[in-house]
Amino acid sequence: MARRSDHTREQLREMALSQAEAVIVRDGIGALSMRKIAKAMGYTVGTLYLIFPNQDALLLAVNLRTADALHAHLLDAIATATPQQELRAAASAYIDFAQANPHRWRLVFELSTEQPDQSAQVQRRVEQLFALIESLLAARQPMLDSAALRQTAAALWAGVHGMASLHVTGKLDWAGSDQAGGMLDVLLDGLAPPVR
Amino acid sequence: MARRSDHTREQLREMALSQAEAVIVRDGIGALSMRKIAKAMGYTVGTLYLIFPNQDALLLAVNLRTADALHAHLLDAIATATPQQELRAAASAYIDFAQANPHRWRLVFELSTEQPDQSAQVQRRVEQLFALIESLLAARQPMLDSAALRQTAAALWAGVHGMASLHVTGKLDWAGSDQAGGMLDVLLDGLAPPVR
DNA sequence: ACCTGAACACCGTTCAAGT
DNA sequence: ACCTGAACACCGTTCAAGT
Numbered sequence: 001m002a003r004r005s006d007h008t009r010e011q012l013r014e015m016a017l018s019q020a021e022a023v024i025v026r027d028g029i030g031a032l033s034m035r036k037i038a039k040a041m042g043y044t045v046g047t048l049y050l051i052f053p054n055q056d057a058l059l060l061a062v063n064l065r066t067a068d069a070l071h072a073h074l075l076d077a078i079a080t081a082t083p084q085q086e087l088r089a090a091a092s093a094y095i096d097f098a099q100a101n102p103h104r105w106r107l108v109f110e111l112s113t114e115q116p117d118q119s120a121q122v123q124r125r126v127e128q129l130f131a132l133i134e135s136l137l138a139a140r141q142p143m144l145d146s147a148a149l150r151q152t153a154a155a156l157w158a159g160v161h162g163m164a165s166l167h168v169t170g171k172l173d174w175a176g177s178d179q180a181g182g183m184l185d186v187l188l189d190g191l192a193p194p195v196r
Numbered sequence: 197m198a199r200r201s202d203h204t205r206e207q208l209r210e211m212a213l214s215q216a217e218a219v220i221v222r223d224g225i226g227a228l229s230m231r232k233i234a235k236a237m238g239y240t241v242g243t244l245y246l247i248f249p250n251q252d253a254l255l256l257a258v259n260l261r262t263a264d265a266l267h268a269h270l271l272d273a274i275a276t277a278t279p280q281q282e283l284r285a286a287a288s289a290y291i292d293f294a295q296a297n298p299h300r301w302r303l304v305f306e307l308s309t310e311q312p313d314q315s316a317q318v319q320r321r322v323e324q325l326f327a328l329i330e331s332l333l334a335a336r337q338p339m340l341d342s343a344a345l346r347q348t349a350a351a352l353w354a355g356v357h358g359m360a361s362l363h364v365t366g367k368l369d370w371a372g373s374d375q376a377g378g379m380l381d382v383l384l385d386g387l388a389p390p391v392r
Numbered sequence: 393a394c395c396t397g398a399a400c401a402c403c404g405t406t407c408a409a410g411t
Numbered sequence: 412a413c414c415t416g417a418a419c420a421c422c423g424t425t426c427a428a429g430t
Binding site for chain 1: 375
């Protein structure tokens, strides 16, 4: 052994991230371990530390992918919606993604890392998501000044995020999962009524 | 050693929970371990398992306390507010509590346990919180029928929870922590305008 | 240069053995 | 009856040693 060079550094990285995602999707965050990832890759633990400085950095990389996938999901939903429905489609897609990928979604918002440099990258993705919602709101409510726009968009996003969060953690079950759409309508009608 | 009987079962339970809380408050959830709690109590790990079946059960008990403390905090805030301000006071208290007790608050909503019996108790506390908000909203908007009331209260609570969640996880820093009040005003004005 | 395997310091959980 | 201490099967992380 040693000096196998079966895979490039980039391939190893890709394998590590996709195996980590597989474990998270299948068994949840708690079931993930560096050793388990390494075994799934067909390598030893030590090799993982040639690619990532530590477990936190690996999870951060997973989160960057998830955030990008969420962003792409929103863009898709917006692209296939009429201008009137764009904002609702984006909000609905946000909640859908969380429900469809509960473990990965939770990791993005629940991982508290002490590495400011890497977590800034996640932060940038989060701000991108927010900017997207803000722009949709601006198109619908052109009369809002920039400060009001910002605050309304933030309140709106907090509401959508809260619904996704409570839903994914099972704290909203009593409301009936079929009621999710109704809650969303109430939120959008209250904060961003369509101009008529 | 053995057969010390320095403390009753109830005292041991109380010591375990308060030491666990101390560690969580000081160092976060990740720093907590059964061994660390036991050492802080002046006992061996094995003793902890005479009181709690496993770590999950202990954390659940911590969460029940936190949920009760949150509930009490809301009641306090409501009690010292004018009828007009009750709803805003409750929402503000929710966010305040999360910011003042970030680690404990996060544990309540982030702990995913597989024990349906115990987690049902947390669920009951969550529903109590929701019922509280619903009753405040009902007082303010008596014209809503029960279905609309339920949905509006749910959307409102999701919004408040989302603000607390994003704030505590540092995902809302760009909005400026001083803007939190503004976001809350936007949410309340949109979903629960005071009757005039 | 790349990778291994063993080591270290931790975990949660169990349980025979002591008083 | 109450509590200990050692054991078991796991962790994350490091690093000398092998090719």
